[in-house]
Amino acid sequence: MSQTITLKIDGVEIKAQPGQKVIEAADAAGVYIPRLCHKPGLEPFGSCRLCTVLANGRPCSACTTPVVEGMVVENETESLQNFRKQIIEMLFVEGNHFCMFCEKSGNCELQAVAYRFGITAPTFPYQWPHREVDASHPDILIDHNRCILCGRCVRTSRDLDGKHVFDFVGRGCEKKIGVNADSRLADTNADISDQALDACPVGALLRKQTAYQTPIGQRLYDLEPIGSEIESTGNTN
Amino acid sequence: MPATKPRIATTSLAGCFGCHMSLLDIDERILQLAELVDFDKSPIDDYKQFTQHCAVGLIEGGCCNEENVAVLRDFRTHCDVLVSIGDCATMGGIPALRNMVTIEECMQEAYVSGPSVYNPSGKVPDNPEVPLLLDKVYPAHEVVKIDYHLPGCPPPADTLFAALVALLSDEPIKLPYQLIKYD
Numbered sequence: 404m405s406q407t408i409t410l411k412i413d414g415v416e417i418k419a420q421p422g423q424k425v426i427e428a429a430d431a432a433g434v435y436i437p438r439l440c441h442k443p444g445l446e447p448f449g450s451c452r453l454c455t456v457l458a459n460g461r462p463c464s465a466c467t468t469p470v471v472e473g474m475v476v477e478n479e480t481e482s483l484q485n486f487r488k489q490i491i492e493m494l495f496v497e498g499n500h501f502c503m504f505c506e507k508s509g510n511c512e513l514q515a516v517a518y519r520f521g522i523t524a525p526t527f528p529y530q531w532p533h534r535e536v537d538a539s540h541p542d543i544l545i546d547h548n549r550c551i552l553c554g555r556c557v558r559t560s561r562d563l564d565g566k567h568v569f570d571f572v573g574r575g576c577e578k579k580i581g582v583n584a585d586s587r588l589a590d591t592n593a594d595i596s597d598q599a600l601d602a603c604p605v606g607a608l609l610r611k612q613t614a615y616q617t618p619i620g621q622r623l624y625d626l627e628p629i630g631s632e633i634e635s636t637g638n639t640n
Numbered sequence: 641m642p643a644t645k646p647r648i649a650t651t652s653l654a655g656c657f658g659c660h661m662s663l664l665d666i667d668e669r670i671l672q673l674a675e676l677v678d679f680d681k682s683p684i685d686d687y688k689q690f691t692q693h694c695a696v697g698l699i700e701g702g703c704c705n706e707e708n709v710a711v712l713r714d715f716r717t718h719c720d721v722l723v724s725i726g727d728c729a730t731m732g733g734i735p736a737l738r739n740m741v742t743i744e745e746c747m748q749e750a751y752v753s754g755p756s757v758y759n760p761s762g763k764v765p766d767n768p769e770v771p772l773l774l775d776k777v778y779p780a781h782e783v784v785k786i787d788y789h790l791p792g793c794p795p796p797a798d799t800l801f802a803a804l805v806a807l808l809s810d811e812p813i814k815l816p817y818q819l820i821k822y823d
Contacts, residue, residue, distance in 0.1 A: 495731075499740060502822035503727050503793035514822055523789035523820060524730040528782055531739035548740075619823070628817055 410474040435630030440553035441466035492525035499548035506614035507606030509622025515629035539589035550607035559602035646695035655701025662794035707771035
């Protein structure tokens with residue numbers, strides 16, 4: 404029953420379980436594939452494309468692609484890294500990301516992947532879209548300026564909290580996170596204890612009155628790049 | 641005294657001078673820097689104009705008005721290498737918060753309808769002495785070519801020093817992970 408699958412990531416052979424996605428097998432083996440919309444425990448989404456790898460020569464998102472016996476995966480190639488860098492840069496210019504005063508700075512996954520890729524300034528022009536802030540709820544706020552539409556709050560609220568507080572509304576550059584009420588977050592059944600609040604990789608969905616509690620230098624990504632926790636704990640089983 | 645020290649120029653455009661403060665925060669290493677370079681146009685020595693061509697120009701702040709653009713172009717002309725320092729130069733920073741509203745709304749709020757405004761004339765300043773605002777605040781690299789970017793609010797003194805020393809010794813700027821931060 405415990406049939407294992409063997410695949411190669413960047414020439415290194417790793418073992419995987421049937422049914423695993425490439426990113427899960429890589430995580431278990433201590434190989435970091437950059438990601439934003441993927442979060443363990445949530446249904447794979449494949450929207451941010453940051454985890455794009457070449458599987459048997461074909462580009463696909465590692466978070467949605469199941470492992471197959473003998474699969475050859477390319478992950479850290481120069482062209483893939485450049486491609487990922489451009490995705491990160493686009494996310495920065497398409498929103499309004501003011502890291503200097505953001506409560507999430509230092510613990511933000513978007514910022515952390517940018518740090519990991521050594522991005523000092525985007526090569527694309529800033530868009531400066533007009534986005535709203537919904538601070539109507541007594542304990543929670545949504546700042547759409549920082550939202551990267553990863554859908555992690557949507558999936559967490561729906562599948563783990565069982566509430567379906569959030570969903571996408573609109574199309575293209577008008578697309579945004581909507582709430583399960585006519586207009587305001589305050590009119591939903593969102594609660595401060597919702598797991599959805601912890602699912603946000605950026606500072607778009609925040610608990611109020613919890614900001615700036617960790618001093619600079621002690622935050623999640625101040626000293627070690629994102630992904631180093633995977634690279635240090637994984638073992639080639 | 642060697643006459644061939646490389647020259648360095650600095651300026652603060654739409655910034656708060658915090659990045660210059662961070663430069664001063666290199667503490668006694670400023671003596672080491674003084675050994676390596678001579679300052680040209682810079683608030684540090686208060687030279688208002690370029691006296692010679694410079695090796696390095698440090699740009700703090702983005703461009704919010706026509707004067708910022710003129711100064712930045714002047715720097716591009718007079719410097720071999722331009723380095724954006726700080727979030728305002730690399731992404732617009734706090735001044736760029738006005739980029740999400742129109743300039744009319746922004747001026748109205750600042751000079752006419754803002755809650756703490758006292759302005760009986762009800763007019764927005766349009767004196768020719770006051771540099772004309774741009775429609776938006778632009779990061780430096782959207783106005784001229786910028787060779788290196790050092791983000792941070794401000795970039796740590798160690799980042800500025802390490803980058804300057806690398807530049808002045810003709811070595812590539814290779815900063816450790818801990819020295820590139822956006823806050």
